[in-house]
Structures are given as C-alpha cells and as structure tokens.
Amino acid sequence: MILPQFDVLVPETVNEACAMLAEHAEHGVRVLAGGTDLLVNLRRPIITQHVPRCDGCRTHPEGAVSSTIDCTMWESEPLMASGGSLRTLLRDQEKTSPEFLVSLHKLKELKNIRRSDDGGLRIGALTTLAEIQRSPEIRQDYTALAEGTDNLGSPLVRNRGTLGGNIVNARPAADAAVPTIGLGAMLTLHGKSGTRSVPAEGFPTAPGKTIIEPDELLTEIVYPLSPTYSGSAYYKLANRKALEISTVGVAVWVILEKPGGPVADVRVALGAVGPTPILAKSVPAVLIGKVPDKAAIAEAAEAAAGDCRPIDDHRGSAWYRVQMVEVLTGRLLKIAVERAGTTT
Amino acid sequence: MKKIISLTVNGVEHELAVEPRRSLLELLREDLGLTGTHKGCGIGDCGTCTVLVDGVATFSCLTLAIQVEGCSIETVESLAENGRLNELQQAFVDQGAIQCGFCTPGMLMTSTELLRRNPHPQEPEIRRAISGNLCRCTGYQKIVEAIKTVAGENDE
Numbered sequence: 145m146i147l148p149q150f151d152v153l154v155p156e157t158v159n160e161a162c163a164m165l166a167e168h169a170e171h172g173v174r175v176l177a178g179g180t181d182l183l184v185n186l187r188r189p190i191i192t193q194h195v196p197r198c199d200g201c202r203t204h205p206e207g208a209v210s211s212t213i214d215c216t217m218w219e220s221e222p223l224m225a226s227g228g229s230l231r232t233l234l235r236d237q238e239k240t241s242p243e244f245l246v247s248l249h250k251l252k253e254l255k256n257i258r259r260s261d262d263g264g265l266r267i268g269a270l271t272t273l274a275e276i277q278r279s280p281e282i283r284q285d286y287t288a289l290a291e292g293t294d295n296l297g298s299p300l301v302r303n304r305g306t307l308g309g310n311i312v313n314a315r316p317a318a319d320a321a322v323p324t325i326g327l328g329a330m331l332t333l334h335g336k337s338g339t340r341s342v343p344a345e346g347f348p349t350a351p352g353k354t355i356i357e358p359d360e361l362l363t364e365i366v367y368p369l370s371p372t373y374s375g376s377a378y379y380k381l382a383n384r385k386a387l388e389i390s391t392v393g394v395a396v397w398v399i400l401e402k403p404g405g406p407v408a409d410v411r412v413a414l415g416a417v418g419p420t421p422i423l424a425k426s427v428p429a430v431l432i433g434k435v436p437d438k439a440a441i442a443e444a445a446e447a448a449a450g451d452c453r454p455i456d457d458h459r460g461s462a463w464y465r466v467q468m469v470e471v472l473t474g475r476l477l478k479i480a481v482e483r484a485g486t487t488t
Numbered sequence: 489m490k491k492i493i494s495l496t497v498n499g500v501e502h503e504l505a506v507e508p509r510r511s512l513l514e515l516l517r518e519d520l521g522l523t524g525t526h527k528g529c530g531i532g533d534c535g536t537c538t539v540l541v542d543g544v545a546t547f548s549c550l551t552l553a554i555q556v557e558g559c560s561i562e563t564v565e566s567l568a569e570n571g572r573l574n575e576l577q578q579a580f581v582d583q584g585a586i587q588c589g590f591c592t593p594g595m596l597m598t599s600t601e602l603l604r605r606n607p608h609p610q611e612p613e614i615r616r617a618i619s620g621n622l623c624r625c626t627g628y629q630k631i632v633e634a635i636k637t638v639a640g641e642n643d644e
C-alpha cells in the first residue's frame with residue numbers, strides 16, 4: 145500500500161491527544177483508531193473533513209517524493225494502473241491528506257464496556273466491533289447494537305475496527321452507527337476546552353462529515369438504560385453475509401408499558417437511505433400509546449418509509465430501498481415487541 | 489522522520505527504525521524478510537496479510553508498524569514446530585486445502601486464532617471465521633474440511 149507522507153503522533157492521555165489535534169489543526173490532522181476506514185481513505189484519497197493542509201505545507205520537497213518511490217514501490221501497485229505517473233499521484237494524494245495522524249492506540253482507558261450510574265451502558269470509543277459482538281451483556285440488553293456488528297465487514301475488520309471509528313467516519317450505511325442512533329445513545333466529545341454530550345442522531349451532517357471540532361475526540365458512547373419491557377433489533381440487507389456494504393440497514397427499539405403493549409416509546413433508525421444514518425422521526429407519533437398489533441405496526445412501517453430519502457446506486461434503486469425500509473421496519477418491530485416481553 | 493519501535497515477532501524481540509507510514513506488512517516482508525505473509529489487496533478485503541497481534545487476527549496491510557509498538561506478532565513462519573508442519577498446516581496439505589497457496593498464510597493465521605478461542609468449532613462457525621479471507625482456488629470446501637479435521641481431533 146502506498147500511503148502519502150504523514151507523521152504519526154502517539155498521545156499517552158486524552159488531553160494530550162486533544163492538545164495535539166488543536167496544535168496541528170491547520171496542517172490537516174486526523175485521529176487514527178483502528179485505521180480500517182482512515183488508511184483506506186488516505187490512499188484513495190477521499191478524506192473530506194479537517195483537511196487539506198495549509199498552503200505552506202501542501203507539497204513536500206522533491207526529495208521526499210522520490211524517496212517514497214524508491215522505498216515503497218510495488219510493481220503490482222494498482223494505483224499505477226489508474227494512469228498518470230506515481231509522482232503525480234503522490235502529489236495529488238498529499239494535497240488532500242493530513243500531515244499528521246494522532247494514533248490513539250495507547251489510550252487504553254477508551255477501551256472498555258461498563259454500566260453507568262443510571263443503569264445504562266458506556267462504551268469507550270476504542271472498543272473494537274469484535275468486543276461488542278462478543279459481549280453477552282450487549283447482546284442481551286442492546287441487541288440491535290450486537291446485531292449491527294454481526295455482519296459488519298468481516299471478522300478481520302471487526303477485530304481492528306472500533307465503535308468510535310464507525311460513528312465518526314459518518315458513512316450513511318455505518319452498521320454500528322445506525323443502531324447507536326436507534327438505541328438513543330449520547331456521544332461524549334472531549335476537546336481542549338471541555339466536554340460536551342450530543343445525541344447520536346444529530347452528530348453526522350453529510351457523508352464523511354460530522355459536528356466534531358478539529359480538536360475533539362469522541363471518547364465514549366453512552367446508551368440509556370434498557371427498561372424491563374424493551375427490545376431491539378437490527379437488520380442489514382446486503383448481497384452477501386460478509387464484506388458487503390448495506391443496501392438498507394434498519395434498527396428499531398421498542399419500550400412497552402407492560403408485556404403485550406401499549407407502546408411507551410419507540411425509535412427507528414435507518415442506514416443507507418439518506419446522506420447520513422437517520423432517525424425516522426414520524427414513527428413515535430404513530431405508535432406510542434397503541435397496542436403493537438399488526439395494523440399499528442404496518443402503519444409505523446409506512447411512516448418510516450416516508451421518512452427516508454434514498455438515492456439510486458449500484459446497490460439498489462431508491463424505489464427498492466423505500467419498499468425495503470417498510471418491509472424491514474415492520475418485521476423488526478414485530479421481533480422487538482416479542483423481545484420486549486409479549487412471548488415470555 | 490523515522491521512529492524507533494520495539495516489538496516481538498515470532499518470539500524474537502526487534503528494535504527497528506520505521507517511517508511513520510510503514511505498514512506492519514511492509515515491516516515484516518521488507519525489514520525482517522518474513523515473506524510468508526502475503527500482500528493481496530492492501531485495503532482489508534482479502535485477508536492474505538493476516539498475522540496475530542497479541543493473539544488477535546489482524547490484517548497487517550491496514551495496520552501501521554507504529555500502532556503495534558510493544559506488541560507480540562505471530563506470522564505463518566511461527567507455526568511449524570522443529571522444522572515440521574504443525575497439525576493445522578499438515579491438515580491443509582492432506583485435505584488439498586492449498587492450491588496456488590496465495591491465501592494460505594492468512595487462512596492459517598485466521599484459523600489458528602479461531603482454534604485457540606474455540607478448539608471445537610462447528611462448520612458454521614468455521615465458515616464465519618474465515619469469511620474475511622478470500623480464496624480464488626479451492627472453493628473453500630477443502631479449507632473448511634482441513635480446519636474441521638483439527639477441530640475434531642482436538643475433541644478428546
């Protein structure tokens with residue numbers, strides 16, 4: 145892999161990381177967690193936020209570029225096949241890539257799963273997707289999140305990729321971000337001047353873009369208490385079970401007043417049907433207060449379909465996606481209601 | 489701008505000066521001459537570059553050398569015992585799970601991780617475990633058979 149030139153900074157604490165981010169902001173700086181998005185995007189190069197570098201550091205001296213060619217050129221390198229000289233390519237890459245990466249691998253305090261005081265769950269941003277997938281506690285109480293990781297990438301992607309990375313990367317189809325929104329999580333952002341807590345659904349603003357400030361780290365993802373009569377589910381609609389981006393992803397969370405209904409609260413989050421993962425805002429009004437029978441669920445599913453704004457692409461047409469949102473929301477609501485206690 | 493890092497590879501400690509952007513894969517193949525670990529896609533899609541980092545199956549192409557400072561790395565070269573193929577490697581040979589061999593190092597390391605975590609996986613778990621490792625030759629069946637042989641023999 146030919147990567148553009150960058151320097152890697154390795155902070156020992158969260159505060160040090162934020163100070164580094166602030167200090168180098170004008171030269172283009174990115175956080176490096178598992179690298180499963182960042183190191184791929186750097187190579188393409190398609191990073192959209194907090195870059196490019198300032199004018200003064202846009203190009204490297206000739207010598208730096210030729211040393212790259214000497215030491216890392218692999219003849220099969222696909223970049224070469226895309227036309228243009230390697231030198232031009234590296235130049236272009238550097239214009240749109242950060243000068244610094246702040247690698248979080250020493251911040252072990254961001255790698256944990258624990259209960260919060262109010263009975264909710266706090267997951268450190270560096271927790272890997274594999275750790276989430278294997279957590280019995282998450283599978284039991286935050287099922288949609290566990291199911292979100294089940295078919296995310298491949299086992300190798302899950303071993304390396306982190307929950308924080310999946311959320312900050314802000315892809316519309318992000319399989320762990322969608323249930324995070326569905327489960328009503330809050331994100332803790334820590335910056336040079338303090339800490340703030342923002343709802344997950346308001347975090348991404350466009351593909352690859354979020355409200356995070358250049359000096360901020362996502363440190364923790366905080367899921368609210370999972371009440372007694374609640375259940376959740378996620379489904380990834382895709383052509384394969386591994387190494388596939390979702391055509392549609394749906395996460396639902398239902399809280400019942402008592403087994404069998406009525407619905408006390410409900411959240412439906414949708415992936416790959418808009419520029420960011422989205423919360424289906426019209427569902428609660430349709431379902432809250434009702435017994436979740438077939439008719440009520442059908443009405444809620446139709447409302448979710450009305451909330452999405454998909455596009456046509458090679459994974460599926462906009463029309464197909466809307467149909468699938470309706471079908472999947474209906475099915476998942478039924479499953480979540482069952483999990484919430486009607487059948488136990 | 490090279491940085492000095494230390495790490496353990498197949499039980500041997502190394503101290504190396506690496507460029508910040510050097511991948512673990514490049515470090516293994518070019519600096520240490522351990523060419524058993526292969527490079528396919530370079531972007532996390534094929535799994536042939538898989539090694540174990542502190543016991544976790546990891547694609548070395550998408551891991552910077554700097555990120556594994558202080559870690560213990562195991563590559564396919566560590567599997568043979570006293571110059572003889574280990575049980576899993578021998579099963580791959582016996583079951584015809586190796587054709588061109590390009591995917592083999594990654595398949596072996598991924599299944600090594602699996603068998604350490606669960607010595608007796610059933611077929612669906614085996615198939616899931618290797619779902620990030622692509623093979624263009626065998627059609628996977630013989631690889632699954634090979635892993636099953638070892639999973640079965642562990643069954644005492």
Ligand SMILES: Cc1cc2nc3c(=O)[nH]c(=O)nc-3n(C[C@H](O)[C@H](O)[C@H](O)COP(=O)(O)OP(=O)(O)OC[C@H]3O[C@@H](n4cnc5c(N)ncnc54)[C@H](O)[C@@H]3O)c2cc1C
Pocket residue numbers: 174175176177178179180181182183184269270273295296297298301304305306307308309310311312313317318319320360361362363387388389390531532533
């Ligand atoms: C082969 C392959 C298949 C994949 N399949 C899927 C899939 O099916 N579904 C899916 O959703 N994703 C998939 N991905 C994408 C990726 O694996 C996930 O999004 C993963 O969760 C990213 O986490 P990471 O730790 O590797 O992030 P990184 O690549 O390290 O970072 C991603 C982005 O987030 C920023 N960032 C990371 N952590 C923080 C933090 N704590 N604070 C502030 N900023 C931060 C980085 O600067 C970067 O911009 C796939 C990737 C690969 C290579």
Ligand code: FES
Pocket residue numbers: 526527528529530531532533534535536537538547548549550
């Ligand atoms: S070379 Fe690393 S996954 Fe393909």
Ligand code: FES
Pocket residue numbers: 585586587588589590591592622623624625626
């Ligand atoms: S044996 Fe050729 S790719 Fe697997």
